[in-house]
Amino acid sequence: MPSNTIVERVAADLSKYPPFDVLDPSVLLDLASCISIHYHEEGEVIFNKGDVLGDASFMVMKGAIRLFDTIDGEEVLVDLCDEGDIFGVRAIFGGSTYVLSAHVAEESLVYEMPIEKIRSLIAANTSLSMFFAGEFAKSMQVMERTLTNAFDQHRVRYNEQSCRSFLEHETLEVKPVTNVITCSPDISVRAAAKIMSDCNIGSILVVSPENHPLGIITDTDLRKKVVAQPGSVNERPVHEIMSSPVYTITGGKTVADMVMLMVKTKLRHFCITEDGTVDSPLQGIISEHDIITSEGNNPAVIMKEIMAADQVEQLKKERDKAENLLQVYIRQDVAVHFISNIITEINDALIVKAITFAIAELEHDGFRRPALPFCWLSLGSEGRKEQLLRTDQDNALLYADPPEGKEEEVHDYFLALGRKVTAMLVETGFEQCPAEVMASNPQWCQPVSVWKKYFSRWIQNPEPKALMHSTIFFDFRPVYGEAVLAMELKRNIFEEIATGRGFLEFFAKNALQNPPPLGFFRNFMVEKSRDHANEFDIKSRAMMPLSDAARVLAYELRVPDYLSTSERFRKLAELMTPERDLCLEAVGAYEFLMRLRVVNGLRLVSSGRYINPENLNKIDRQMLRNVFATIEQVQKTLNLRFQLDYIRD
Amino acid sequence: MIDRAIIEAGLFRCRKKALPPDVCRYLMENRKKIPAKKPLNEVRFVVFDTETTGFDLKTDKIISIGAIALTAQRIEVGDSFEVLVRQEKVGDREAVSVHGLLRKDIASGINEISAVTAFLDYIGNSVLVAQHAGFDITMVNRVLWKNFGIRLFNDVVDTASLAKRLEKGPYYNLAHKAGEYRLDNLCERYNIRLHDRHTSAGDAYLTAQLFQRLLAKGKKSGIDTAGSLLMT
Incomplete structure (x- = not known):
């Protein structure tokens, strides 16, 4: 016994990994008692291509095994097995020799399962036979498992889930109201109000004789423009008070589309016309109400509350709600770029609101606002529209050059503004930047001419600190105020880079300082520091290598837009045709990493930066491995493009 | 030579049917030593651990034995062994709780004589392996001597000494820093995840994993036969 x-x-x-996770306990114990546990050191050979099939299949319990084919004397890596992976299943189904070689990539513990035992289990258990048949089919094809491939599988998986859990939501078409009540532009306001009250509707569309939408009159228009105005407006024609033009779209929009549109335009009514323009006949109308009632938890509601907020405390509450929303989206596997768009819109609205509050407070305190354009810049991840979870704030303030003699006065005002806004953002849950890269820091609250000097200095003299600043500041994005100022700055940077030979090379070299971990879990990848021992720093080891590379290339190719890392790669895919596939892989890789970080952050109520590999499921680990391969490829490309092997430190 | 004499004396009593068949088979199997030239891949090792009521070699008693075999570098899960021993006196509360054994578990065990007889049957002439082997061997020997007038004749490897020998060379003073070679510390050093600690079977399984790694390490310094491992 x-x-x-x-x-x-x-x-x-065994029960931690498929297919054994679904086995009956008694069957599992029976299998366990037949297992031999073999320990292998790095470099050992388990079997070689052409060897006679053994009498066991293998499961990696710890470590990693490389499976490769030898073609014309060259080794082609076919698969890498780590914890929970099964290999050598060919033996179960017959044949005579191994078609691949299995070598030990790092110290490994391998369970050997007698094939006779597996055969008898398969005979009695459908789910096992399905699994092993699948594994066998996989092992039949010598496949270079490219990332694209893996991502496709991933996508299919998510789509299947979407169909089940998400159908009633975003992917559902919003049905417009088709029996729209309309009126002609010439009828009186009083007549229009009567129609609205008779039909018990909150808005009426004003249309031309050809039924093209001209404008809209809503309850609000009536309240603000009619009731509040002195004199008799009632008899005036409606076209004088209607909101015009109306926002027109084509039909067939999903809830997701509409939510985005609503968040973006901040409008409440959308007209559907035949061709989506105002110059074609009206087909229906979708109001905010239709969108909200088609979905419970709604970003538009949050946006609306933020816009209507009159106290900072409300902002915090709304941002907390946004985090719930984020949770819902993540759970439902909504596309990451959609989520980050929504959350960025919300974050931006919060900042805008905080700035409005701050300006009002300063005014109340007797600070006169200088008659100068200024622009609030978000930097770092918020600048890249990637801040899903609230982390540290990174921001700066840029204002037009003040007239001579007024420098100090102007600086004082904007610095006071910066301090107020950053303090409010702290209250809203965005912590202070430990390095004080914030508009409350006098250094980072400056007129355009000084900012140009900063960038010029970093570009002309790319020493380590300059490069560190570059990685944060080059991701600036205007959030409030005069975007023209930001554009001016960006154009200036492009010019400086064109003249400052060598900067891009250093910038690129800097992007390579975090190579992806080559080994796998436990041994190589986890951090050595005491605080995060046995955890993996997803930010610096996986996300930064990609976002750094995207930034360098975006600046090299003079992409003027303020883009996220995945948007940059999408753009780069268009601009760098030979690297198109790699860039698209990078898009997928980065979005996967963002999702992983959010899931981890929500679970731990943290920034999600440190991940314990043991908490990842098998598919995520597989994906992560593929992601590392992509990062390595991206870095190689960068290295080649800038000939970095020739640059010495 | 003394072993030889005890075995022959035992076999003599076997012929008189004075010893149980399992014990006699054990004696027969151990008449010959394992040849020094035998490759380690062909040797069956039994990695074992005993839990006792305390650490006094004279008065304390075995309450469980756990073991698992290792052959051709593989730990054979099916070739394992575990008995609970029923003891009248289970010693002080503290030791009992450390071992994770409840009084009623111990009461449900088999008697000491059957337990060691089953163990002899399981080990045959395999090489015994244990962490701080001396203690466990002595505990088993006491029962064997009292009841059958014999003792264990197997070759023995102590994992703590082997680890020390592989890490520091044969002349390192083990007493100097004994803590380094405790099972917990060794497991941590060799990346073995701790489970079921302080049950004899759990500890035997951990020790087996440790021994497996030590053998792999030893192979690189030329330890590949019974003789080179046992230093005979």
């Missing part, structure tokens, strides 16, 4: 304690321990280890 074998030892119960030991057999149960082995069974528990």
Whole structure:
């Protein structure tokens, strides 16, 4: 009688991985008691291509095994197995020799499962036979498992889930109201109000004789423009008070489309016309109400509350709500770029609102606002529209050059503004930047001419600190105020880069300082520091290498837009045709990493930056491995493009 | 030579049917030593651990034995062993709780004589392996001597000493820093995840994993036969 304690321990280890996770406990114990545990050191050979099939299949319990084919004397890596992966299944189904070689990539513990045992289990258990048949089919094809491939599988998986859990939501078409009540532009306001009250509707569309939408009159228009005005407006024609033009779209929009549109335009009514323009006949109308009632938890509601907020405390509440929303989206596997768009819109609205509050407060305190254009810049991840979870704030303030003699006065005002806004953002849940890269820091609250000097200095003299600043500041994005100022700055940077030979090379080299971890979990990848021992820093080891590379290339190719990392790669895919596939892989890789970080952050109520590999499921680990391969490829490309091997530190 | 004499004396009593068949088979199997030239891949190792009521070699008693075999570098899960021993006196509360054994578990065990007889049957002439092997061997020997007038004749490897020998060379003073070679510390050093600690089977399984790694390490310094491992 074998030892119960030991057999149960082995069974528990087996049950962590498919297909054994669904086995009956008694069957599992029976299998466990047949297992041999083999320990291998790095470099050992488990079998070689052409060897006679053994009498066991293998499962990696720890470590990593490389499976490769040898073609014309060259080794082609076919798969890399780590914890929970099964290999050598060919033996179960017959044949005579191994078609691949299995070598030990790092110290490994491998369970050997007798094929006779597996055969008898398969015979009695449908789910097992399905699994092994699938594994076998996979092992039949010598496949270079490219990332694209893996991402496709991933996408299919998510889509299937979407169909089940998400159908009633975003992917559903919003049905417009088709029996729209309309009136001609010439009828009186009083007549229009009467129609609205008779039909009990909140808005009426004003249309031309050809039924083209001209404008809209809503309850609000009536309240503000009619009731509040002195004199008799009632008899005036409606076209004088209607809101015009109306926002027109074509039909067939999903809830997701509409939510985005609503968040973006901040409008409440959308007209559907035949061709989506105001010059074609009206087909229907979709109001905010239709969108909201078609979905419970809604970003538009949050946006609306933010816009209507009159106290900072409300902002915090709304941002908390946004985090719930984020959770819902993540759970429902909504596309990351959609989520980040929504959350960025919300974050931006919060900043805008905080700035409005701050300006009002300063005015109240007797600070006169200088008659100078200024622009609030978000930097770093918020600048890249990637701040899904609230992390540290990175921002700066840029204002037009003040007239001579007024420098100090102007600086004082904007610095006071910067301090107020950053303090409000702290209250809203965005912590202070420990390095004080914030508009409340006098250094980062400056007129355009000084900002140009900063960038010029960083570009002309790319020493380490300059490069560090560059990675944060080059991602600036205007959030409030005169975007023209930001554009001016950006154009200036392009010019400086064109003249400052060598900067891009250093910038690129800097982007390579975090190579992706080559080994796998436990041994190589996890951090050595005490605080985060056995955790993996997803930000610096996986996301930064990609976002750094995207930034360098975007500036090299003079992409003027303020883009996120995945948007940059999408753009780069258009601009760099030979690297198109790699760039698209990078888009997928980065979005996957963002999702992973959010899931981890929501679970731990943290920034999500440190991930314990043991908490990842098998598919995520597989994906992560593919992501590392992409990062490595991106870095190689960068290295080649800038000939970095020739640059010495 | 003394072993030889005890075995022959035991076999003599076997012929008189004075010893149980399992014990006699054990004696027969151990008449010959394992040849020094035998490759380690062909040797069956039994990694074992005993839990006792305390650490006094004279008065304390075995309450469980756990073991698992390792052959051709593989830990064979099916070739394992675990018995609970029924003891009248289970010693002080503290030791009992450390072992994770409840009084009623111990009461449900088999008697000491059957337990060691089953163990002899399981080990045959395999090489015994244990962490701080001396203690466990002595505990088993006491029962064997009292009841059958024999003791264990197997070759023995102590994992703590082997680890020390592989890490520091044969002349390192082990007493100097004994803590370094405790099972917990060794497991941590060799990346073995701790589970079921303080049950004899759990500890035997951990020790087996440790021994497996030590063998791999030893192979690189030329330890590949029974003789080179046992230093005979």
